[in-house]
Amino acid sequence: MPGYDVTKIDLVVDKSPERVAHGRALVINLCKLCHMNAETMALTGQQMLDMPPEFGTAYSKNITNSKEHGIAKWTDGEIVWLLRTGIHPHTGKYIPPWMPKFVHMSDYDLHSIVAFLRSDDQLVAPSDRVNTEGDPSFFAKALVVAVFKPFDYPKQPIPHPF
């Protein structure tokens, strides 16, 4: 997968109970389908079974608060950067198209998602589960190089339509 520059985003999101509750509702709607694992009943990742076979195999990741195997060591800014641009904040690699990017979501919603991921909710309780590495096909890699590109990090705040 192609590599890109990473910009460090200095950001600490509001983690008030209201924001965590709002983030929980969004995560259940937007992330659970792919990241929820039926054995752990937490967001520890699973195989993407409805991938078209010509793309090879893919697994979603453990996004619980595990320091070793989840995203507990990521900063708030790193999570926001990944969800906006699709570029992995540590490797600079473009995250394949089967992980969605949240380009137009308001800052309020996106920051609430991060607040929830940091919470002590059961869905993100630290889990050491490690998923198999996916094996994207040549076709999938070619598409990523030729067609799918990362998104620019927004230059302005994205307001919420309250």
Ligand code: HEC
């Ligand atoms: C359509 C399925 C799908 C949905 C929906 C989805 N993800 Fe993912 N996500 C993936 C896959 C697959 C990967 C692994 C990509 C790869 O191979 O590197 C991933 C990777 C990630 C990573 C990178 C973790 C790491 O250690 O590299 C984070 C963080 C993440 N997702 C957060 C989220 C959040 C937060 C949401 C909801 C707002 C979400 N994802 C929704 C499929 C999904």
